[in-house]
Amino acid sequence: MSTQTKLVIGGVVVGFLTLLIFPLWLSALIILGVIGAPVVGYLMLDPSQRKRVRSQGRKRLGS
Template identity: 80%
Template sequence: MSTQTKIVIGGVAVGLLTLWIFPWWITALIILGVVGLPVAAYLALDPSQRRRVRAQGRKRLGSGH
């Protein structure tokens, strides 16, 4: 099992645990924050910075790790 798969499974487990402990709307705010914060940070970048971020992702994909 890859590290990314383990992280996803852990995230789902934590999400279900928070849903069980907290009211649904607090869990929804937590999930929106976890998803929305990186998206907002990416959108705050200049177009040249976004190109560099995309290039890093492509370079990492081809590295074989």
Template identity: 65%
Template sequence: MSTQMKFVIGGVAAFLVLSILGWWTVALIVLGVMAVPAVLYMMLDPSQRRRVRAQTRKRLGS
């Protein structure tokens, strides 16, 4: 299956979910999905945050 076809199927699925659940419900789900990693990152100690940032920089260079 091509990448373009995957995007088309994802778009159709997103449209169906949006039409069934309603705009506000979908917006809350999207905000929740974006907020969970941010909250988890903020719960880390400063030393743990440094370790996560160092790993991210390592991956960018490879």
């Protein structure tokens, strides 16, 4: 199992645990924050920086 798959599974488990421990509205805010932070960071990049990030992702797919 790859490292990325382990991280995704861990994130899903933590998401379910927050749903059990915290109220629904707080869990939704936590999950949206975890998903929204990288998206906002990516959208803040210049077009040339986004192109570089996409090309790095493609390079690592074959390895």
